[in-house]
Amino acid sequence: MPVVGVIGGGQLARMMIPPAVALGVEVRVLAEAADSSARLAATVVGDYRDTETVLAFARGCDAITFDHEHVPQEVLRALVDTGAAVRPGPDALLYAQDKLAMRARLAELGVPMPDWARVSSAAELGAFLDDHGGRAVVKTPRGGYDGKGVRVVDQSSAADDWLASGPVLAEELVPFRRELAQLVARRPSGEVRPWPVVETVQQNGVCAEVFAPAPHTTEAVERAAAEIATTVAHGLDVTGVLAVELFETTNGRVLVNELAMRPHNSGHFSIEGSVTSQFEQHVRAVLDWPLGETELRAPATVMINVFGALPADQIVASLAHQPSVKVHAYGKGPRAGRKAGHVTALGEDLDETVYRARAAAAHFEFEE
């Protein structure tokens, strides 16, 4: 039986378990803690920054992949040196770990992006602000996620704290109509399959809702999004699922915002909404198996995140009220603001489907 080792025990590892069970693939998880979200498949609890732990975990796995992008390069390279199939590999993951490296590489590939600069001082930030109407987005190159490590600034001194630790990324504040996400999967032997582009709605820098397909999308935008993601997947040698977060600008351009080299929140809709889910596709891709059809299963699919907790009594109330909506709980302890689960509704009509998904999600309330 083929064995896929997943480093990291979060909900992304958890959601790889069902398609692996179906395909007859064994998933093994290296989890941070005994009560991880993916504990059902956790064969090792240990530190993913420790080379010996990771090498020992990887023995007997046909492919190694990830729940997150935080495994240090030296650990990844030690793993490759043992002959392990690391997917995506360290060269690709670098661009998911370091936003400055990512921008530089995407520029080489000619991928459309916001204006950006590597900024090493307040003076350089001031110059960037002067060139861009006095406002910009500043990002730490490493460690940011879900709105952390990101700041909108209008003063050259506004990133001094971050600049004390090294250069930062400054980006043009793009006047966007909405945010899109383009998911694609690529296998080592080269096959690439995109999903239809989706619309993502962020609240406080965190993904709140996803509509699949992105409603009222022009063919030009659909084509641009798929081409960008395919170019990035090949150009960065990504294997597995790649999520490209995009801005659709008010003047109809499609620009790359962020990359994730793993299943991504913007693709959770695909569990029910696509013939092949991002989790099934990721398992297939990292094993270098043929990729599945990514057609949508319904005219409208709506995914809504749930934060904090999903206690059983609230799950029961939600299921009772909305028998057609699918509830996903990540098996995590309660914590304010943390992604604890999501709900997904499929339907013929977007408005009606949004209504059902929100009605199901409204049963989940969390107070610390």
Added chain:
Amino acid sequence: MPVVGVIGGGQLARMMIPPAVALGVEVRVLAEAADSSARLAATVVGDYRDTETVLAFARGCDAITFDHEHVPQEVLRALVDTGAAVRPGPDALLYAQDKLAMRARLAELGVPMPDWARVSSAAELGAFLDDHGGRAVVKTPRGGYDGKGVRVVDQSSAADDWLASGPVLAEELVPFRRELAQLVARRPSGEVRPWPVVETVQQNGVCAEVFAPAPHTTEAVERAAAEIATTVAHGLDVTGVLAVELFETTNGRVLVNELAMRPHNSGHFSIEGSVTSQFEQHVRAVLDWPLGETELRAPATVMINVFGALPADQIVASLAHQPSVKVHAYGKGPRAGRKAGHVTALGEDLDETVYRARAAAAHFEFEE
């Protein structure tokens, strides 16, 4: 987190794992062997006929359910005596364990069936044959499955070997147009939800293919099938999924052939083919949670069983050839004739969908 304990580690227990993961429910399995199909969730390996083993396994579970119907009544009743929520309970399971008890109870409920008789001797069998054109089906009351324990006879002495151990069930050989299966789920507080009736195609007494919905079905037959299953679920106090195997006769009647009180091969189509799969519904029902919508997701769903084995290279070939077909491998060692997995295709048109499902299944060949 709610905990469902499943007695038996076969593919039915295995296929409960994915929906339980999604719902945030913990599944624990009492498996017969360390390499069981459901080993990922097996917390105990032991003998389901041993009361102490079963009682120890059940501690801490919110509900106990089953992968098969073979747990002895005395073990089931000991479990109930501890206060465990056994679903379905021993009174219901008796009718799935003993075909004579089942026929007698269905007769009390007025459910349409083939003519039948409890037969204790060759003379009694001879009398039944005389009344039914000289041919009949004889079944052992207990232990039969997948065509085992079933014999078509035309001589009064043809069941002498079985009669030496006790009475058998004689049934009229029904002139049927085709076989149907009606799945329904019922929760302890009474809610019942049927799925649309499906057509099952048997080969050598074993389910080979399932078409959902049953094509070219009259409303009268649909209604009769759903009413029969609902009557049986309430009348026998079944909790969880109930599968009723039916004959549609050449003169348009619907008659009960067999019952199964658990997810059933005829419902595997529902993993992709229904808004709520039989495995998700079973988990919800045994926890007495609200049942999900059972509407079909496509005009045609086709499920085909794979026997013997699903080696990885054949899975890869099947996925490459049919990217829209879903392959399910049960993680069992190879054995001739054993159900090793299945494939499912969804489509707009039955003929086209049957073609794709059979093309995917054709990649699986097994020689001992």
